Structures are given as structure tokens and as C-alpha cells.
Amino acid sequence: MLKYILKRLLIFIPTLFVIALATFYLSVNVPGDPVEQMLNSNNDAGSSAGQKASEQAYIDKRHELGLDLPVFYFSISNQAMPKNLYEIPKKFQRQNLNQFIKKYGNWNEINIYYNQVQKFSYLVSDIPSDSTNADILINIKDDVQNLFLENDDKLLQYTFTNLKSNIAKDSVLESSLATALQQTNFDYNQIKEKATPNKKLIPALHWYGTQNQFHQWITNFFKGDFGISYQDGRPVKTVIWKAVRWTLILSVISIILTYLIAVPLGIFSAAKKDSLMDQGISTTLFILYSLPNFWVATLLILFFGGGDFFDIYPANGVGQLEPTMSWIQQFWTRTHFLILPIICFTYGGLAFLSRQMRGAMINTLSQDYIRTARAKGLNEEAVLWKHSLKNSLIPIITLFANVFPLLISGAVIIEFKFTIPGMGKTAYEALLARDYPVVYTIVMFSAILTLIGYLIADILYAWVDPRIKFDKK
DSSP states (O other): OHHHHHHHHHHHHHHHHHHHHHHHHHHHHSSSOHHHHHHTOOSOOSSHHHHHHHHHHHHHHHHHTTTTSOSSSEEEEETTSOTTGGGSOOHHHHHHHHHHHHHHOOHHHHHHHHHHHHHHHHHHHHSOOOTTTHHHHHHHHHHHHHHHHOOOHHHHHHHHHHHHHHHTTOHHHHHHHHHHHHHHHHHHHHHHHTOOGGGGGSEEEEEOTTOSHHHHHHHHHHTTOOOBOTTTOOBHHHHHHHHHHHHHHHHHHHHHHHHHHHHHHHHHHHHTTTSHHHHHHHHHHHHHHHSOHHHHHHHHHHHHBSSSSOBOSOOSSSOOOOTTOOHHHHHHHHHHHHHHHHHHHHHHHHHHHHHHHHHHHHHHHTSHHHHHHHHTTOOHHHIIIIIIHHHHSHHHHHHHHHHTTHHHHOOHHHHHHTTOOSHHHHHHHHHHTTOHHHHHHHHHHHHHHHHHHHHHHHHHHHHHOTTOOTTOO
16 A cells, blocks of 8 residues: 555656646736736836836836746747747737747847837837827827737738828927838838748757746745735735635535535435435435525525524624634634535535435445345344445545545635635635636645545545555556
């Protein structure tokens, strides 16, 4: 068994690496820009000095988050793709430059054009706005933004024509911007004239070493540094710790109650197979299993949480503790608030688990060795609890491996219904806010707990059934 456990632990390493790689790949390819989200500045405005200050703040925040590093240890591309495209700060600009490279293949000319567009953008920002040119400047700034976003030739030609037309409407604008616009247009035409599309056909390997985003992310994760929340700038571990304790409390209590009730209930139902009692239990469990938890939560709040009927249990939050409370008062306050959520957490799993236990028990009771035990004169209690129970637990153990990750993942709907600041609610809010460090930390922990759950299940298999030998091929 020890040898098997060591093998499984060794398998965990590549498995976790693949999960981490997939998680990280999603984190760097999702829509949106985390830096702009944290700075809350999607548009540049004001003078060139203000624009440069805004860009510098963007660069500093990007460096703080480690997003100014290459994504992985290496990249496989082609001769047209530069090794250091990741150094371009703005995500949408990198994406547009990448499209230029795919189309024309000449990075040198593309880079010159990109730098010229930036210079032209600064010049536009320095033009003072007044009543005579305000509308024209708005149109010009929109067109300049299109130069950063567009790579289609027809749209760019249309943009250059618009810029030339708008600049010509005002003599001050014409004297300040006409030459720069002409140079920008020239640099764009150079991209088309000096295109080298054949470079795209030549593969290239770029090596970056350990100074990359994935390496920093995965090493920091296993050091306990999960990054910074994009929502409020707090460390992710602080956000996770505040949420996970409530989910752990609910999940642990729910799992214990589920198994303590479901296993004996399934055994009793199997022992009384096809009796009136068995039919009543089966019908009740089927009804419970078919009820959506959000509907049950609503009914509990309506009937017992101060809705239209009884005001017995609080329906929101986890209760406020006073410093003067004794531990018994604190325990009762928490329990009073958590009774309804625990019922919602438990009833569905209880119904399903008891049905699985009943089915496994009925199958075991039909085996030859059970008939032999009864023929020897053993009483029914000994047959059920000593000879049948262990062999009937294998499906229940398998289900436990799937339940184990719920210790931290939580239940989104229930936590929202009862306003419990647990992991499910936290993950959902983080997903809506695109707070990806929080989301992917929860994903990684769920993956780790899933692997641990399956390992525990394998160990329990060998414990309940000595015939299972993992060390043998």
C-alpha cells in the first residue's frame, strides 16, 4: 500500500502541472485587461504629459503584477514574430501588432509605424481644446485610437482620409499635425511595400528561461503567495481565508450529517426491501432529491426565516458576535444562523447517498457468502453490520472522493440565498468582476482536493475490502 501511495503522489506532480498549465493558459487569454481594471482607466485623456503619466502608471502596475514578463519558458512561432513582443504594455495594442505581423511579416517596419502612431497621439493630446475645435478634436482622437486598434487596410485608409480631412478644417491643427500625420501614413505604407510574408513560413524557437509569468505564478502559488485581488488590491490568500472558513464549517457539518443519516437509512431500507417502510422511505428520498436547492432555500426563508409565516431562524448572514458573549452564546448564535443553510447543503446529498447505499446493500445481500452466513444461523443484525456493510461501502467511498473538493468550492446558490461569505459566493463575485487570481486559486485548490479525495478513496477501498491489492499488477 505504501508503495502505491508513493506512486500516486508522484503522479500528482505531472497532473497538477497540467492542471496549472491549463488554468494559467485561461488566465492569460481571457478577455479584458487586469491592469486597466485595477487602475480603472480604460481611456487616455488630457495632455501628452497626462497621457504619459497614465501610461507610466500602467507600466508600473503591470510590472508589479509580473505581467511584463514573457508568458512561458519558451515560445514557438516564426521568423516574423519578434522575441520581445510581450514588452508592448497595452494588451489590445499587442494583439493588433500580432495581426500586423501575421499579415505582413516585417516587424521592423511595423514597430516604426507603432512608435510613430504613439508620437502622433501625444501631439494630438497637446492641442488645447476650445469652442472652435472641440468637435474636430474628438473626431481626431477617435481616429487615432482606431490606428492602435485596426489592421485592415481599407479601414486604415479610411481613417487616414478622415484624419486628413478633419485636420484641414482648422489652420492651427493643420500646422501642428499635418506633417506628423503624413509621416504616420508613410510609415504605414512602408509596412505594405516592404512586406516579408515568407518569414511566417520559417519556424523559430524563443527561449526565456525561468523569468516568465508561469514560473513566477506556479512557484509563488506553492509558496502560499496567490497574487493580488483585482477588485480591491488585497492579497488573494486574505480573500480566500475569510471565505473558506465558512464553507468548511458548512461542508464538514453537512458531509458528517449526510453520512451519519444516509448510511443507516440505506441499510435499513435494504433490509426491509419492498416493504411499506422501504417504499415510503424511497418515495420521500426521491422527492427530496428532485427538489432544486434554490427553491428549498426560498421555502425555508419564506416559512421559517421571517418571510410570510414564522420568524424562527435568521435568513441572512452568519451572525454578529459580541466580545462579552460566552463561548456557549457564541456557539448558539452561529448555530442559529447556520441551521437553514445546513439543511439546504445536506438534504440533496442525503437523498442521493442513501439511495446508493440501499442499492449497494441489496446487491451485497444477494451474494452467496451472505446466504451462507444466514444458513449458519447468524442473526440478521450480524449479517447486515458485520458481513454486508464493508462490501457495500465501495460505491459510497467513490462518492466521497467527489464530495471532498466541495470542502472549499462551496455552493454558490445557497451561499447567495443566505448571504454567507463563503467560497461559492466569493468565486461567483470574483468571476463577475473578472478577478481571475481569486478564481484560479479556487480552481487550483479544488483540483488538489480532488486528487487527495481519490487517493483517500483508494486507501479506503483496501480497508473495506482486503481482496483489493494495489501493490499487485
